[in-house]
Amino acid sequence: MPNDQLPEPRTAYPALSPAAQALAARCESRVNELARRMARAEFERLPGYSELPDDVKDVEVAATVRNGLRLFLRRVRDPQGRVGDYSLFRERAAQRAEEGMPLHTLLRSHSAAVYVLWQALQGEATDEEAGALIELVDFLLRGHGAVIGAVTETYVEEQATLSAERREHHRSLVRGLLDGSVPPRRAFEELGLESxxxxxxxxxxxxxxxxxxxxxxxxxxxxxxxxxxxxxxxxxxxxxxxxxxxxxxxxxxxxxxxxxxxxxxxxxxxxxxxxxxxxxxxxxxxxxxxxxxxxxxxxxxxxxxxxxxxxxxxxxxxVLLEYHLSQHNESSDRIAALLSPIEDRPDLIDTLRTHLEHRHDRRATAHRLGLHPNTVDNRLARITELTGLEIASPRGNALALAALLLRNDAAG
Missing domain, CATH: 3.30.70.270 (Reverse transcriptase/Diguanylate cyclase domain)
Incomplete structure (x- = not known):
């Protein structure tokens, strides 16, 4: 499901008192200041954040922070959520996942932003506004949980999608290397293989x-x-x-x-x-x-x-001899056709294969197939009768083995 279609978290936001709304309103003029402070000062302490490009910090991160601050202030005035409130958070979470930012760093940035906002509210509050401050902190923490849920959900979904794409690309490289459709040197480099x-x-x-x-x-x-x-x-x-x-x-x-x-x-x-x-x-x-x-x-x-x-x-x-006998050439079809008379007799085919594997030991063949030795003898005689192959002779043995290996169903 695309990020902008994911259902928004549902949180019950209580109506705030006029005193709480007034306290929050005094922070509206500081939105840009707080956004810069978060994007540059506070977040720099987070592991891996300093490695982000400057334009990401100054544009994308700052814009996301401003969006979060304004969303908080808007909901203070009107606690009802709207469709799309978390869309920018989701979009940025997907981008950070694609760029490889660890999830813990992303979540810590949101928690750091909440702390800076709490400090700003605390700095604006007078002693008489202690109750209003508590209302806002409660409201802030409720909203923070919903944002964290939206961010984590999107990040994990994007990571799963990227992981699936990487696996499929990996499989395509291996497949191409094996069938020759991808240049071997390129495949080795991308797959990390060495000769x-x-x-x-x-x-x-x-x-x-x-x-x-x-x-x-x-x-x-x-x-x-x-x-x-x-x-x-x-x-x-x-x-x-x-x-x-x-x-x-x-x-x-x-x-x-x-x-x-x-x-x-x-x-x-x-x-x-x-x-x-x-x-x-x-x-x-x-x-x-x-x-x-x-x-x-x-x-x-x-x-x-x-x-x-x-x-x-x-x-x-x-399987050295068998491998040699199985190689196709001008005589292959004629050799494979030697067993055509017993093509519809799997019992005879199995008996022949097992008998050759056990080096003409009729008792071992019988034991392997769960038959009486006389039954093995009868089947071998029937094979000779139908195909004309003298299995006991060196030439007949070699022809029978080659025919077995060249049969179409030998590839199964």
Whole structure:
């Protein structure tokens, strides 16, 4: 909701006595003097205020103070609030949030202004006006609470908006770095990354059941981001979603290949997401190498999962042959088509994948799939019958493995 549309705080202001109104009226001629005193003398004592540009102090801050003084004096005469009474306070609060002034400094400036006004009222009051002075102080403190509420509300809202914009800009930079649409050097400078760096691809297990809500998805991503922030103790950036994502972190001198870093990260992620976490890490010597490293890391995880390898940290050496066999060339489509006869038989596909992963151990395959070994034998025979692949032969084994890796659903 825009600042000028935010509802104004509602405060019950009692009618003031003629004596109190008369006391306040004597301060009207001092508005400009008091505004200058607050903007220059009193506020200079606040942390960070002296760093503001002179034009901000002399124009914006002074104008806001004058507005506050005149609002107080007007309400002394007419306690009823009007729409827009706090609009300038809200506008200035949004500006100070955008400029990075701490909220405590902003609120202290309003409290300091109240104190200066109290001093002015006290200086004008005679002994006979003690009761009128008490009325005005009560009135002043009531109004101060409403102003502080309006200022804080606007400041926090503006900070949230700015934070969301920064996060989205950050995500756009990471996305552009990974897909090559943003110049790598520029992305590295804005993201605070240094070469060489580690590129990590993360795959998270999907929770079975009904589709989760957007709120639940955001909560899941926040939890993942928190784990990443805590585990990667060097400068790191991430582009995460409910299924995982990519991370880029500077190389640590004591862990150049990133193994210890990723093992720590994997262990921490398992505490949140369970044992189905898979990730791979690839070294990018320079910023220009990041997009290629990201694709390689994603392929390593994809291939490891397609081959039925258990979740965890995967390296290129773990899937070296499988990675080579999965690369597309002129023969890829024909090799992938070797499994077309069993495309609609997921039971046979799963049996083949598990059997190859367990190095043709029929009992281990049966145990993994919860089948009798004879059932495994029957399924393997049916695969050979339908595809013509002799799985037990070296050539048939290599062709079956390559076909599995090149199938369209291997990318899932």
């Amino acid at each position: 060489p760096c580690l590129v990590i691809h993360l795959h998270l297990p999907q929770v079975p059941g009904p589709t989760t809500s957007e709120v639940a998805d955001r909560r899941l991503v926040r939890r993942t981001q928190t784990v990443v922030d805590r585990s990667l103790d060097t400068q790191a950036v991430a582009l995460l979603g409910v299924e995982g994502g990519q991370m880029i972190t500077s190389q640590h001198p004591d862990d150049k290949d990133g193994l210890r870093t990723c093992e720590k990260l994997c262990a921490s992620l398992r505490q949140v997401h369970g044992d189905g976490v898979s990730l791979a890490v690839v070294l990018a010597p320079s910023a220009q190498d990041v997009p290629t490293a990201a694709r390689t890391a994603a392929d390593i995880v994809r291939i490891a999962r397609a081959c039925g390898r258990p979740p965890g940290l995967h390296l290129m050496d773990d």
